[in-house]
Amino acid sequence: NMKDEKRLKPVFALVDDGNHKQALQQLDKILKKSPGVNQAIALKALCLWRLKEREREAVSMVCSLIDCAVEDETVLGLISTCLREMQQYTLLEELYTKLVNKNPKDEELLSALFMAHVRTENFMCQRQRALQLNKVFNQGHTDRPYYLWAVASVLLQAKTDSVDGAALHLPLAKKMIEKSLQQSENAGNIVKNSQLELMLLVLEQENKIQDCLDLFEKHGKFLNKEVLIIKRRRILDYLKLLNNHEKIYNLCVDFVKTPCEIDWFTIQCLIENCIVLHKNNDSILPSTQQILKKLYDENPQSIDYNFAMIELERQCLVHKIKESPKELCESLKHFYLHFGCKPCFFSYIQTSLKFVSDHPNSFLQDEASLIEPENSYTVNGLYRLQAYYEVERYCARNGWSCEKLKEKSDKLLHFYNGYLQLSKHLETTEPQFCTKLLLLSVHYLLDVFVQNRKTKEEENIHIIWQCIDLLEKAKSISNYDEQILIPLIKLYMYLGLAVPSTEIYTQLQVKQFLHESISYMLSSRMSDYGFLEESQCLNISIQKYFAESVHSLKEFIVTAFKNGAFRQIYDMFDWKCTLRNSFTLVKSALDRFSIDMYLNIEEVSEDLFKGIEDLLIDDDRFSNLEDHRDIMVMYDWDQESLSCQSHSVQNITYQLDKQWLQIKRRILQSFMLAIKAMLTKESNIKISHALQTTKLNFEAACEQCNKVVSDISCDFSQVLHHPFFVYTTGPEIFFKMKLDQLYSLLFEIFILVSHSKFSSNCIETKELDSVFQKVEEICTNLTDIVENSICEQFTRENDGVVYPQKLTRFQLLTESLFYSTLCIHIISEYAFKSDKGAMKKCVAHLLTVSECLNGKINGTLKSIHACSYETFTSESHVKEMVIESYSESFKQVSSFRLKINKLLKSLAH
């Protein structure tokens, strides 16, 4: 009524301003006086949801109002908003179905119902509603898109239905869109872009590419919203799919006649198709050379036209049309002379370098001639010098001695310091001109580190600190340059220093989707080094980003429908799967659960249990993973040189990470099953069987991991031990693989105890005893493994220096402790229940294992904590962060150990 509306008006204003807390207070007052005001209830639900308070209550409040929505438009609007934000799409569908049944001729409600179906991906209903809308409301209003909505719905059904998609839905979609086009043409209406786009999508899905091109030709004003350059690209893309090389070539020759409209894609197509056609046409190569030369002659200032000539030379070498790189060398020489002063010079020629890597100096100027006199440095001179050293690093450092590498590093540092004067006028928020010189210097130092990795550990750790010092100084001059910040994050993480890494990461202002592409640098090792809380924060923000993204994608698919942007619907639909299949997402979920287990081992909550179980059994999520890390985000002169055969650094590290994720999954799964066996009162046969299957899966994952390792024939130490390649698993994978024996034994124990619990009701004590005896044997083995196998990986203990290996050891010991403690916990449950002496012996053995691990962790932590890191860095704020990092790590792991000790004591009593 009017009175309620008047009282609610300021509340609506508060909600609109995002002042939900205050709105909630007002609403409580209103509802106290008049508890039945539906608008107030709906508003309260919305506020609670947005404040993330009492979310379940908010959902049930909205559910209780669904029936009232039919009567009140404002309540309907509020409920609709709530249900969308709460992602209760099925309820939204139910709500609008009810409303439409009551008002079948209401256009707004019907289209809202259509959109509700879009959110639940109910394609069949989408089509029905769209046709209904078209039938009722499109009489005389041909501009309404309802019929096209129906076609797009059928098309999406065709795309997603692997059984009937091609045979049933696709032909239907085609028939429908053909009818629509025909009608438009007969009525003399302009054929719309969205109609044509849908027709193209149908034809593309049918793989009828020639028909797509015919459609382009038929409609002269085709896709009138698109600009020339995009239209051309689409034509060339279709022709590429048809392998119509001759037509592509001729078209490109035609296109390049108007130089102002040439884009690189056209030049690329011209070159690629010239190479293909060359087999049957000897004259095409010289004529293409002529075309490119003419373009360059007419535009001698253009780096791109000059580069086009180089690209043609390179393609000739790739396809073995030419054997000698002599001409390429000549072209590069010219290119360097004219464009060596461009900052992008190196990225242009990078792919050509492998053909001339034996003689890079043949096309570069003499080094000495590049060195400008001090006090007269120029930006162009700097870029030319930089280009020289980039090429040299890429091509020539193989086989260099440590001395030579150090000498090169010093030289580059000298130039860097000199050229800093060019940047005096720049703000600290701007990148410096000469950063690449510093980065090259750091890279050379790290080459020394990698070369000395096995022999001179103490000296080596100084190198890492030296690099950190150089980068920290550069950061103080240019504090937002990501090319300085990213290597710093990597180096700090390499040393297990989460505090400075996190601080710099925050400085990068990584937001939203950037998480997906670069958060791996931080999340890869944080929890391993004992930073459980920080790691959880990162995992939570990554998962939040994914959840919000998938939600907003649904809303924008709805928007795209409204705008007739059908191709974008396709793109967003695919991207939803891309997000869901993200390796980062699955890994962060697994990590988050593992850490929750760490922190809640005394009592695993039902929610946590269910969450872990749901994730672990979802085979699809683990088999369709996609890697979205952007490892090219950092300037890098090593990527290609470290790669081997067909394996890129991205591929190598991803393959290993993926296998390691499977291993982790199976280990966590075994614990979940063991806990389930412990808690359940019913038969354990199924669990025992599931454990055996998990064990087989675990073994298969280990085997697969070993296979990946042996398949990749390059020198792993180059890739995985490089401090800049801080990937998810890194070198630890090799150490962790040593734990497989330990894990196998734990599996055995779980299988035996879960079986014995079931059996204890029906088998003889003798048999039970033999089971326990077997467990005891395994436990003895376990002690041996922990004592010998793991510990022998690390030989130097008390030298007071922080070695990354020591951190690895710390991480392994913590992990083993966690697993063994869980094992004790589980076995003790049986031991006390069945009160068997043999079982108690097993527990005693496990206690020894755990204490042994505990002692070793303590020792390792102490030696890390007490190390003399002060000697490594001159930056005082860095020293502080180092101390803070190790103290924090120490604190968090100590608290975890205290928890375990408490648990052990309670078991002993």
Next chain:
Amino acid sequence: MTTIRQFTCDDLFRITRMNLDPLTETYGLPFYLQYLAHWPEYFLLAESPSGDIMGYIMGKAEGSVARETWHGHVTCVTITPEYRRRGVAAKLMAILEEASDCKGCYFVDLFVRVSNRVAVVMYESFGYVVYRRVLDYYNGDPDEDAFDMRKAMSRDVELKSVVPLDKPVLSSEVE
């Protein structure tokens, strides 16, 4: 010379380096998706011959034909440092203008910080003029004024849309 193509969802994973630049704003994902769903033809990406991402432009078309305010708007144009001063921004802007012309827009406009002289001069060289000054348009400490810069499209034959206003306007007066 660049390869220009429409921006796709997957490209969001590839623009990390550009968006880490402190002067390039990283918006929430819904912001990008909104542009993709509404104005895909205004969301374009430039790739270098070596396959690097050189930059992108994001814009929209809005206003009223009846009031002759139907126009293209440049929301964001950004170029990787290595590829600056190469005419990439000019190319992207030209394509957006072409798309606006195809849509029958009267003009294309953009907002720029008054302190960003480099950008103002660059837009002037592309044919844009300062149409008006918008007071306190950019929030911050302190707030900063913006120039609303415009370039007339072929539909605005008499160039009515680009006649500069005498007085500055408040940000609340900007549509």
